[in-house]
Amino acid sequence: MSETSPTVAAAEIARLAGVTRATVSNWRRRHTDFPAPASGGTETRPVFDLGEVQEWLRGHGVQSADSPVQRLRSLLRSEVDPETVPALMGQIGDDSSPVHSAVSAAIGAVGIKQTLDVLAERGLDAVPSTGVYPTDSPVAALMADLLAASAAPPPSSVLDPACGSGTLLIEAARIGATTLAGQDSLPVQAARTATLLRSELPAVSVDIRTGDSLLADAFPGDKFDAVMANPPYAQRDWGADRLALDLRWEYSVPPRGESELAWVQHAISHLHPGGTAAVLLPPAVASRTSGRRIRMELVRAGALRAVVALPPGASTPRQIGLQIWILRRPDRATADDSILFADAARLPNRGDTQPDWQVLADRLTGSWRSFDHGDTEAATVADLTAVVRVTDILDDDVDLTPARRVRAAVDTGSVASSAHAAVALLGEHLAELRDTAVTLEVWPAGSGTSLRTATVSDLERGGAVRIVSTPTEPAGSDAPARPVLSARDILSGRGPTGLSGPGVQVSAELIREGDVLVSRFRDDHGAAQGARVAEGDDVGAVPGAGVIVFRTDPDRMDPWFFAGFVGSPDNSAAMVGATTIRLDPSRLRIPNVHPADQKPYAEAFRRLHRLRVAAVQTADAAQRAADLIGTGLTSGALEPPVKEE
Incomplete structure (x- = not known):
């Protein structure tokens, strides 16, 4: 233990006076008589003599919120080495020093548990505790x-x-x-x-x-x-x-x-x-x-x-x-x-x-x-x-x-209504699928002229497109849980299905609206890689493993134009590998087309994307309706319709 007077940091002064740390900073700037920093602190975290601070607070009419617990905290920080705290805990009841007396006073004021918590705060200073959490x-x-x-x-x-x-x-x-x-x-x-x-x-x-x-x-x-x-x-x-x-x-x-x-x-x-x-x-x-x-x-x-x-x-x-x-x-x-x-x-x-x-x-x-x-x-x-x-x-x-x-038990009272609701929802999705398909009925014949292309590597050098770097690192214990978009989500046409958590490798770069999202891998049937433009639930999600994020200059490269041509057969050369087929993004080739001429292509690719999404939603609705009707029939909640003669 030190022979010096107890010292306090700005945060402790704020607790003493019942104010914020910003107020303490203002006092230091505005009052020339505010106590000078004592030895033992740093330039960024100065400490002050406790007695001088208390005297200054009284002289300026500030009601001190001093308490036995606060006095104990101050003494622990100024006079007790963290390694000696376990021994101090074992000496409770001994009043042979100012620190021991402060411990006894704190116990009298707030009880043994809270006092031990204060002692532990000092004892745990600078102790790494990765992966250790208190039990609520x-x-x-x-x-x-x-x-x-x-x-x-x-x-x-x-x-x-x-x-x-x-x-x-x-x-x-x-x-x-x-x-x-x-x-x-x-x-x-x-x-x-x-x-x-x-x-x-x-x-x-x-x-x-x-x-x-x-x-x-x-x-x-x-x-x-x-x-x-x-x-x-x-x-x-x-x-x-x-x-x-x-x-x-x-x-x-x-x-x-x-x-x-x-x-x-x-x-x-x-x-x-x-x-x-x-x-x-x-x-x-x-x-x-x-x-x-x-x-x-x-x-x-x-x-x-x-x-x-x-x-x-x-x-x-x-x-x-x-x-x-x-x-x-x-x-x-x-x-x-x-x-x-x-x-x-x-x-x-x-x-x-x-x-x-x-x-x-x-x-x-x-x-x-x-x-x-x-x-x-x-x-x-x-x-x-x-x-x-x-x-x-x-x-x-x-x-x-x-x-x-865990599976929900069959509620025969609600299965019938749920099944009817699922069939109605299926009808809505079928109507949406038909409406989307109608927009794709007329396609004028092309001239057959090949478009001149440039690689993504060339477009990057020219500033039209950027491959977003998404290095990953383990999420901290206090990191917010965020939706994670996987390569399979892109291939299936669905939104983010994952969720980040502590210790999970995640990218610090989040998906922005208008980003072009591409799966690095082929789907299970060997088709071209999936691609779409970020919107809705994609925005703010974390790009998962196997997801490549492109960010275009919208004045030079329409994102839907870019996304549509990513899946072109001409880009098969960008797929590499023997057993696992993956995409080399720098080798993708995109047509050199004036921004104004990109718009019709972009709109067409957007319609095709909506068709794919509508098809996925319709298939999901059909599966849901079939499952509910099947459950209803096997549980007795539904009966098969009787065909009228």
Whole structure:
């Protein structure tokens, strides 16, 4: 600890005075008597003596918002090294120094938990935490409630191998656990959790240890009634090479890119036979190709009992819908023959980004309770849950995404009206298709004269066209979710069907109105590559893999003219490759035509595009109508028409 006086930054002065940082900046410019910066800061982030600031605020009639918490923050920043915070947490109650006294005062003002949060802020300074997210309290409570609703007896002992701030272990105590164990790789988090649990739960046995649970398991060989975990996501250095022969990998060795499935097997390894684990995971774990073998073995062995998909926004990171995997260490030779899938994405919400947690928790725990007690009929809830046989899951992909498994139950009262509405919509699309086709009936014969062309490379040099660079990088945890347009979307004539998410490789360049979008690959039938001009839902989307974006100078090159000739047979030379046929955009050839003469061609290509879109929409409407009528006939909601004699 330092012998210097406590210092505060501009942000802390703003909190003291109850103003904005901009106001503090104005004070510094307008008042010559404002305290001069103290040593220890930088030119861009100066610090000031706390006592001088408080005196200045009083002298200028500014009511200080000073509080025990604010004083503690100031002392921590000026006098406490982040590495010493874990020891400070273990010395609560000791008033031998000003910092210790400030800790005691803060506890008296706001309680132990909030004080530990303030201490942790300092302890976590400059600590990288990529892939680590706090467990939101409602999600932690739901995970605990799912454990409590299991057919197994309520857990007495619970382990959290990535305990963070202790949220999950607090919930474990709420449902009756009397022995709590945890481990975290960060000393400040381990100390924070241990101090909190011992203060809040004096009657509970608490054992919190420091270390990386995968690389240095602090509880080797120990078994627990339950495990709750929100492990780090997408770890690159989790120890794949060093742990290749680890005995925890009962369900196959996790590949380097499957750190989450290493955590899943770590959780199972610490369960008593029949014990249950609830693990919070990102949705990609349910479907990634590299994890197929482990998913298959988990399903075959009966170790995976349920997959619960939470709606996006339910927990951090809020851009994706996380999943709760419920696992059980098999305690008998015969594995269970079904798995429960729950998709909570369409449950009612309160009108903001959060779901109605009371409704969500009641429905999910009720369904899981019924399933785990053997009542599969009661566990199946229309449009929410599905009980799926293991034999139906063990296909080539072993995709455990709940949305693929949950199907809405047939509502005989609405099938007939839905079918009639689908037939009416089909009629509208057929009429639109006929109207579009009418505009294409008359085509004057051409002269047969070949048009002089130039390559896109030449047009780029002349400034008429530009190939937009779309380098990708992983999206950050706070990046907004955006629609992603794929090459297949272009080939099928549909709008963007993908969605970006944290960690996903995306381009920072978004699609603009008027951009020419081209698929780099041929379609499945070997036809020319698809191309269209961006409009509607395309605008603002992220160009996905296999999408080339051209941006034309509209005064020299009409985008529809350019898009139409991209698919010309003359451009077959731009397609390269033997097995995978792809487009070399620089080799495309576009006619040299005066801008005024491009307009008729552009209009014609636009009409052809509308015809293709109308055809796709009509086909989709026909499929929808046929499916509804078929469902109605097989469920008894509809009867076949009787032909009158």
